[in-house]
Amino acid sequence: MKFKYFSRFIIVVLLFCSLAFAVINYSGNDYNETMLPITEAAATTTYYVVIGTGLSLTSNTTSPSNTTAFTINGTNYRGVATGAIPASADDRYFIYHAGKKAASGYTITGANDWVSTQTHTPITLPYTQTGTTSAFYETATVARLDSIVSSGLDLLLINNSDYTNQTVTSLPAKQDNKYYIYYGAPSSGSPSLKVSPYTPELNLKLFLEGGIW
Numbered sequence: 001m002k003f004k005y006f007s008r009f010i011i012v013v014l015l016f017c018s019l020a021f022a023v024i025n026y027s028g029n030d031y032n033e034t035m036l037p038i039t040e041a042a043a044t045t046t047y048y049v050v051i052g053t054g055l056s057l058t059s060n061t062t063s064p065s066n067t068t069a070f071t072i073n074g075t076n077y078r079g080v081a082t083g084a085i086p087a088s089a090d091d092r093y094f095i096y097h098a099g100k101k102a103a104s105g106y107t108i109t110g111a112n113d114w115v116s117t118q119t120h121t122p123i124t125l126p127y128t129q130t131g132t133t134s135a136f137y138e139t140a141t142v143a144r145l146d147s148i149v150s151s152g153l154d155l156l157l158i159n160n161s162d163y164t165n166q167t168v169t170s171l172p173a174k175q176d177n178k179y180y181i182y183y184g185a186p187s188s189g190s191p192s193l194k195v196s197p198y199t200p201e202l203n204l205k206l207f208l209e210g211g212i213w
Helices: 202-208
Strands: 023-026 030-034 038-041 046-062 067-072 092-099 105-112 122-123 127-129 133-141 145-151 155-158 178-184 191-198
Touching: 030 092, 038 046, 038 092, 038 202, 092 105, 127 133, 178 191
Parallel strands: 030 046, 122 133
Antiparallel strands: 023 030, 038 105, 046 092, 046 105, 067 092, 127 191, 133 178, 145 191, 155 178
16 A cells, blocks of 8 residues: 655544633723724724734725714824824734714725744744634744644634634744734633644554545
């Protein structure tokens, strides 16, 4: 029998989901973590927080006639002309929009940056996280990952790429020879994260037993 070795094997982990949102409190309000770009046009009230660089307001229809409030980091942007948004000291942008009419909207673009602006806690593999608080992690420089599985999270970033509530076996390129992981957990429910190292002995065993084809 001819055997073929695979570099990665999908480890199936059954996890249960929670649909609650992760939040960061700012000036007494809870802001939902999200990714750039953001586009909105609705007569609703929303609170978003992003971490990024080079942010720009590329469309803005939040006139006083159709918008109650539109602020970014506490600064009024209602009816303001489009253009670059001033840099934030910690690259965090808290965006509050209260629309009165469906025409009230905006688009914000930029580069997501959840790596260079945060202190990441080193983790050893395998690693499991089930807490309901958000956290930043980094793998060791020698880490070779087989899979990352998450469930019930509001946001999971791996080197700034969004892999929320997925089984990830095709990983993005390393940064500084590491994987930087943002675990954005809801404030309630049963969020889970499982980071599995590459184990050639296990993969070979499963292959020989017919688990890999």
